[in-house]
Amino acid sequence: MTELFSPELGYPALFFLSFLAATVLPLGSEWLLVAMVAGSYEPASTVLVATAGNTLGACSTYAIGIWGGAYLIKRILRIDENSQKKAERFYSKWGQWSLLFAWLPVVGDPLCLVGGIARVRFSFFLLLVVIGKFFRYALLAWGTLQAV
Template sequence: MDVYLGLFAVSFVAATLLPAYSEVVFAGLQAAGHDPWALWAWATAGNTLGAALNWVIGRWLLRFQDRQWFPFKGAGLKTAQRWFQRWGVWSLLLAWAPVGGDALTFVAGLMRVRFPVFLLLTATGKGLRYAVLLGLVGIGRQLWSSS
């Protein structure tokens, strides 16, 4: 159980604005023979909840948009709003992306995306990413063991 909680924690941190690489831990644990579906569930849950933290922070920080330290100024915030409105909430399916995915979940909070919609789309994208990784590591193990 400690292994899965550790994966959950790394996956959670990896979804925030802090640097962490849950894919490496995920693949290593799968290669070590841990239950692949349990790994998938724990990693997806941790990564999704980490993204939810970004959403909450974005939503909370919006009340400070008139402060000098706020990370998005008037024009920058309007640009982010236009971009998000152009691509819509469906862009949250890409919240798993290593570049921009974490910021996307933060911006979703700023843009007041309804939380159930945010959670569904983000969890779907992140779950699919870990499912693909599950398959790739499985294929790699088969190729490695047959040679």
């Protein structure tokens, strides 16, 4: 599977991995972004591609929250009840603004799900998720450039 996501495959691999990392599979896309930025890929384009893929993945989780049932949540997203409850507590404490943290491991995907279940206005959902995910990838790219 790692051949599918190698830095040599470039932006399509990064987009696809970033999308999957925000949905079904327990994957991380950060390593590929770092490898590409450390290599010959243009940092701004790399950040934008990763942000777009990860955001679209989050949108699919949001859609499952709106239209999906318990089967999709447990079988497709594989979000266990404990993670969902953590996200709901986080969401109830911080409200819609918690979607800025959709990039976090463990609670990020369930936050997007809860955003859909709570019927957060899509334009607001999208704005908060894009901001959070963009800054995460931009910080990773900046740190990579500082290290190389």
